[in-house]
Amino acid sequence: METFVLLHNELDNDIRECLDETKNEISKGNLINWDWSCATTKGIKVGDKIFFQRAGKPGGYFAYGVAVAADEKDQLRKIKDVRYQDFSETYRKDCYRNGFVIWVEIHSVVDYDYPLEKKKLKALPEFTDVFLDFRRSGCKLQPDVAEALFREWEKHSMELATKGLGERLIDF
Template sequence: MNEAKKQLAAGKRYGRGWSCSTINTVQVGDRAYFYRVASEPTGFFACGRIVSEESNSQLRKTPHLHHLSSAYSNQYTNEEYVVAYEWLSVVDYDKTLSGRKLRAMPEFDDYKFLFRRSGQSLGESFTANHLQFLDELWIEHVMEMAKRGYGACTPLLTT
């Protein structure tokens, strides 16, 4: 996490691969929020976008998986897909944007958050209004954490 914060604060990119479980519809350019589920405090700790995996590492070069986007990595194991991502903002694991907080907000009354494992889609019931509100909350949260030294973001988020 510290390396990601350093790179983002310096205006550099930070990316790796992330398990998306069995979801096979991820596309290059998709927005991705990263949610900590295994340990307390749970919550969103990063936001970014899905990027194309290096050409020689793309899973779609495997004949029976050619339908996948170029984001999928050949790090595929145990039927769990891995996609390439680039974080645009991040906070320390102990400074997450709490899912409990979101569940209590009236803006999310009509949406049921189910945070159980890595690699979940927010689903079709997560509307453009939900996403806009989550984006606003996230930017506010990450900017506050960055001021305190607990987060960082690319200049893209500050303009």
């Protein structure tokens, strides 16, 4: 499985209400899915790992999940257009600013104002030479970077969950 980064620009909408609702549902052990733009990225498959990155300040990661199949009636590949026949089931018919939209099952979130900051990651040896300042959604991480990011995310999300600033599905 691959790992991708999807961006959020807080100027687009206020995500805090969405994160509060997601934290509430995860705290009950419920699964919650988000539809999210991956820009023009075409290769995301069901099962791929997805990190959500805040583009503003503080810049960093605020959610993690896994790409899942959209409802069959909503799948982009079901449109009778040969351009979309090879797309995975995670792509939805929706579009956002001429970009594709995927369906993601959210496994952990933290408060939007307390992301796993990029500057903290850059201070770690495994991220010293890694580019983390993505300009578009849907960028793929190299496997070693993805593993290191997941380890740091687990620590960060667990710490914030104990402070009431995050929720993790794994804890339920």
